[in-house]
Amino acid sequence: xxxxEHLSKVYNGRKAVDDISFKVEKGExxxxxxxxxxxxxxxxxxxxxxxxxTEGTARVAGYDVFEESLEVxxxxxxxxxxxxxxxEMSVESYLDFVAKIKGAKSNRxxxxxxxxxxxxxxxxxxxxIGRLSKGYKQRVGLAQALLNNPEVLILDEPTIGLDxxxxxxxxxxxxxxxxxxxxxxxxHILPExxxxxxxxxIINKGKVVAMNTPEGxxxxxxxxxxxxxxxxxxPDEICEKIKSIDGVLSVQKEEGKSGGPHTFIVxxxxxxxxxxxxxxxxxxxxxxxxxxxxxxxxxxxxxINLTTNEQE
Amino acid sequence: xxxxxxxxQREMKSYFVSPIAYVVxxxxxxxxxxxxxxxxxxLSSAQMGQIQQAIDVPGIITRGxxxxxxVVLLFIVPMLTMGLFAEEKKRGTIELLLTTxxxxxxxxxxxxxxxxxxxxxxxxxxxxTIFPLFVxxxxxxxxxxxxxxxxxxxxxxxxxxxxxxxTLTENQIVAVIxxxxxxxxxxxxxxxxxxxxxxxxxxxxLSVISHLEDFIKGVIDSTHVIFYVTFAFVGLFLAYRSLxxxxxxx
Numbered sequence: 001x002x003x004x005e006h007l008s009k010v011y012n013g014r015k016a017v018d019d020i021s022f023k024v025e026k027g028e029x030x031x032x033x034x035x036x037x038x039x040x041x042x043x044x045x046x047x048x049x050x051x052x053x054t055e056g057t058a059r060v061a062g063y064d065v066f067e068e069s070l071e072v073x074x075x076x077x078x079x080x081x082x083x084x085x086x087x088e089m090s091v092e093s094y095l096d097f098v099a100k101i102k103g104a105k106s107n108r109x110x111x112x113x114x115x116x117x118x119x120x121x122x123x124x125x126x127x128x129i130g131r132l133s134k135g136y137k138q139r140v141g142l143a144q145a146l147l148n149n150p151e152v153l154i155l156d157e158p159t160i161g162l163d164x165x166x167x168x169x170x171x172x173x174x175x176x177x178x179x180x181x182x183x184x185x186x187x188h189i190l191p192e193x194x195x196x197x198x199x200x201x202i203i204n205k206g207k208v209v210a211m212n213t214p215e216g217x218x219x220x221x222x223x224x225x226x227x228x229x230x231x232x233x234x235p236d237e238i239c240e241k242i243k244s245i246d247g248v249l250s251v252q253k254e255e256g257k258s259g260g261p262h263t264f265i266v267x268x269x270x271x272x273x274x275x276x277x278x279x280x281x282x283x284x285x286x287x288x289x290x291x292x293x294x295x296x297x298x299x300x301x302x303x304i305n306l307t308t309n310e311q312e
Numbered sequence: 313x314x315x316x317x318x319x320x321q322r323e324m325k326s327y328f329v330s331p332i333a334y335v336v337x338x339x340x341x342x343x344x345x346x347x348x349x350x351x352x353x354x355l356s357s358a359q360m361g362q363i364q365q366a367i368d369v370p371g372i373i374t375r376g377x378x379x380x381x382x383v384v385l386l387f388i389v390p391m392l393t394m395g396l397f398a399e400e401k402k403r404g405t406i407e408l409l410l411t412t413x414x415x416x417x418x419x420x421x422x423x424x425x426x427x428x429x430x431x432x433x434x435x436x437x438x439x440x441t442i443f444p445l446f447v448x449x450x451x452x453x454x455x456x457x458x459x460x461x462x463x464x465x466x467x468x469x470x471x472x473x474x475x476x477x478x479t480l481t482e483n484q485i486v487a488v489i490x491x492x493x494x495x496x497x498x499x500x501x502x503x504x505x506x507x508x509x510x511x512x513x514x515x516x517x518l519s520v521i522s523h524l525e526d527f528i529k530g531v532i533d534s535t536h537v538i539f540y541v542t543f544a545f546v547g548l549f550l551a552y553r554s555l556x557x558x559x560x561x562x
Binding site: 048073084093 | 314322407408409411
């Protein structure tokens with residue numbers, strides 16, 4: 001449904017998006033994950049024909065976003081980072097306006113009613129947008145994107161500014177859109193991705209650093225086993241000793257106070273429990289072993305790992 | 313067509329929910345009325361005095377009034393166009409317009425038509441001021457109508473310029489000041505004209521208000537019509553290009 005090939009965008013001499021490629025199948029919900037300024041919004045803006053790419057191509061529903069922009073625009077619903085609202089209009093007249101410019105014909109009223117219902121705006125229908133709370137505004141923005149039943153939905157941080165209840169509602173709304181719609185949503189809230197998305201693309205500094213299902217991503221990172229180890233003794237020597245153990249991939253000393261016990265994160269190959277070996281080494285050297293445990297990786301760790309490693 | 317209409321409607325509504333429309337209309341009509349009163353008072357006191365030969369009183373009044381309106385329009389037109397695109401950019405709604413299947417040209421025409429409709433409304437409003445002349449005397453209708461045509465064409469040209477300038481910035485104040493500056497230069501350019509020669513006629517040709525004189529006298533000269541229409545087209549064309557380039561700059 002969406003094919004992005006070698007997409008780059010140079011922005012004031014800075015590469016905001018750097019050679020990104022990915023595909024989204026019909027009916028999929030793709031999560032676009034990355035820290036602020038990673039290039040999520042830029043990529044989405046290219047996909048919605050708001051700006052052209054510097055290099056590379058992107059096709060939405062089989063149409064090139066640059067060459068056949070009008071065809072693409074007919075088939076997408078887009079919720080930008082800041083919902084594009086006219087504060088002086090009422091919710092209903094705004095949605096009616098958007099339905100018109102999206103080319104909805106005679107069934108406009110029914111369509112507006114439908115999205116109002118879907119986004120829980122029933123009690124705000126005739127209110128002036130400028131006086132709505134942030135959460136309601138966000139929902140009006142989402143309603144606007146759903147108008148005219150687009151094949152592809154591009155949602156830039158759809159749950160920002162909502163309270164926990166509303167977040168839950170919007171997430172289930174988005175989940176309900178899968179199969180009938182293809183959705184790309186960007187977020188930096190990690191649980192959101194594992195809850196709503198069938199696939200995740202993590203980008204950082206304009207580059208794709210990982211692409212997988214949320215579970216697959218966690219597994220992929222679990223290619224290494226991690227053990228946390230706290231020992232009272234000379235740090236450099238301890239590092240050396242641990243490194244010499246068979247199966248250890250890397251040792252990292254956690255930042256902390258210079259004296260006293262130190263904590264190390266030991267990475268080893270998958271399915272090799274090094275805890276006994278570590279305990280023996282530490283004990284035989286005469287250091288005091290204070291703590292020794294396995295560390296599991298959450299999606300959050302994966303994210304931090306992927307996006308911070310890049311900077312080092 | 314549906315798109316143009318939708319944009320036009322939204323723009324008209326937004327004129328009238330913001331205070332701008334009311335303030336602009338009130339100030340415009342107040343100034344027009346004030347000057348009308350001024351001209352009438354001046355003439356009636358003059359007539360009671362020394363002037364003996366018959367003079368075209370209603371003609372003098374309407375001519376004076378049209379000249380005044382043209383200057384007032386110069387000040388007011390920038391206020392009608394300042395928000396047309398600057399506001400969309402500031403609110404981010406430009407992102408909506410550029411990602412829905414509305415063409416740039418349709419957006420542009422819809423907005424331009426809205427500003428034209430408002431101009432028409434202002435001119436119609438000012439006709440109320442002139443109306444008593446027709447009740448109490450018999451002014452010639454032709455110069456009044458040609459004068460209004462001239463004012464409308466002049467206004468449309470200035471609106472197109474304002475529209476273009478509004479696409480350049482996301483700050484309404486910047487848009488209004490630049491538009492005002494440009495209008496002023498286009499009006500006063502005659503002053504800088506050399507006293508004689510070809511240069512003089514070229515420079516004074518550029519002065520937007522000088523083309524109004526014939527209309528106000530009751531003469532519809534095609535060269536002036538062409539001047540204003542061309543002017544409006546250049547403005548709209550520049551606005552269109554600027555809108556297209558927005559995509560590139562992002």
